[in-house]
Amino acid sequence: MKKTSKILISVILCLTVAFCSLIPAFATEPKTAFIVVSGMNTFPLYKDGEKVFPTTSKTIVKLASKIILPLVGFFADSDYDKLGDSLFPAAAEAFDDLACNPDGSSKHDLTTDLFPLSAGNYPDSFMNEVKDEGGVVKAGIEAFGADNTYFFNYDWRLDPLKHADELNKFIKNVKAETKCDREALAAFSMGGTVTCSYLYKYGSADVDSVSLCSTAFQGTSCMGSMFSGELSVDAYGLIRRTAQLTRNDFLDELVMLIDNSLEAYKINASIDGYINGILSNLNDRLYKELIIP
Numbered sequence: 001m002k003k004t005s006k007i008l009i010s011v012i013l014c015l016t017v018a019f020c021s022l023i024p025a026f027a028t029e030p031k032t033a034f035i036v037v038s039g040m041n042t043f044p045l046y047k048d049g050e051k052v053f054p055t056t057s058k059t060i061v062k063l064a065s066k067i068i069l070p071l072v073g074f075f076a077d078s079d080y081d082k083l084g085d086s087l088f089p090a091a092a093e094a095f096d097d098l099a100c101n102p103d104g105s106s107k108h109d110l111t112t113d114l115f116p117l118s119a120g121n122y123p124d125s126f127m128n129e130v131k132d133e134g135g136v137v138k139a140g141i142e143a144f145g146a147d148n149t150y151f152f153n154y155d156w157r158l159d160p161l162k163h164a165d166e167l168n169k170f171i172k173n174v175k176a177e178t179k180c181d182r183e184a185l186a187a188f189s190m191g192g193t194v195t196c197s198y199l200y201k202y203g204s205a206d207v208d209s210v211s212l213c214s215t216a217f218q219g220t221s222c223m224g225s226m227f228s229g230e231l232s233v234d235a236y237g238l239i240r241r242t243a244q245l246t247r248n249d250f251l252d253e254l255v256m257l258i259d260n261s262l263e264a265y266k267i268n269a270s271i272d273g274y275i276n277g278i279l280s281n282l283n284d285r286l287y288k289e290l291i292i293p
Helices: 002-026 057-077 080-094 133-145 162-178 189-201 218-229 235-245 249-264 268-281 283-291
Strands: 032-037 045-047 050-053 110-112 149-153 180-190 208-213
Touching: 032 133, 032 162, 032 189, 080 268, 080 283, 110 218, 133 180, 149 162, 149 235, 162 180, 162 189, 180 189, 208 268, 235 268, 235 283
Parallel strands: 032 149, 032 180, 180 208
Antiparallel strands: 045 050, 045 110
């Protein structure tokens, strides 16, 4: 009897050990979806179906036509107020479509491209990209699968804390659609600010990891200086940023060539000084009439 009991206990123990060793094989690994959070200007802004940002060549030509003669006149008389009388109304008109109300809401009803479904549903938007956000979406498709890769876009002009609310809804929808436990976030540029706003408001319970790409962590101090009147312009930076907004590699290269040529003849510093001289003399009017409504 004792021998039989020992054999029975041994068999039970062996079966228990065998069963426990099989548990990991049947366990389900937590699933992770991948969300790319857009930076500024990944997709255009539209008003009534017409692109208003990046600024069109038509708008730029119209603005230039209104300020060229006043600038020529300024070279002759150095009358800053007269220049401002022409410059500020022309600039305000040119960029009115992008203007916001004093409370931060959009003055006009603008839209941008949104992607509520997984990236596999938008082959024309991402499949041919090799860099920036689109390239990372493509890499995400390869790593996580097209059904588990998403792209969050937004109107970059508006409050990041409000975008955080939309990102929270977006993440909840992704979890529901994919049945994934958590999300891996890859945020570009201003998308990093939106993502940090999301983490601030909602925490990281739904987040597996966060990658921040070119996020401006000094943005607060830079904007603080700007809105306290400490505004200056670097001519090369301004031109290069304008070229980047077009997402045109040729323009990027052209700007580099022009800048190198200007630098070779020591012209850059003169241009910077000239532009910042105008800004300094028109600083008060610039803020009252153009930057702060």
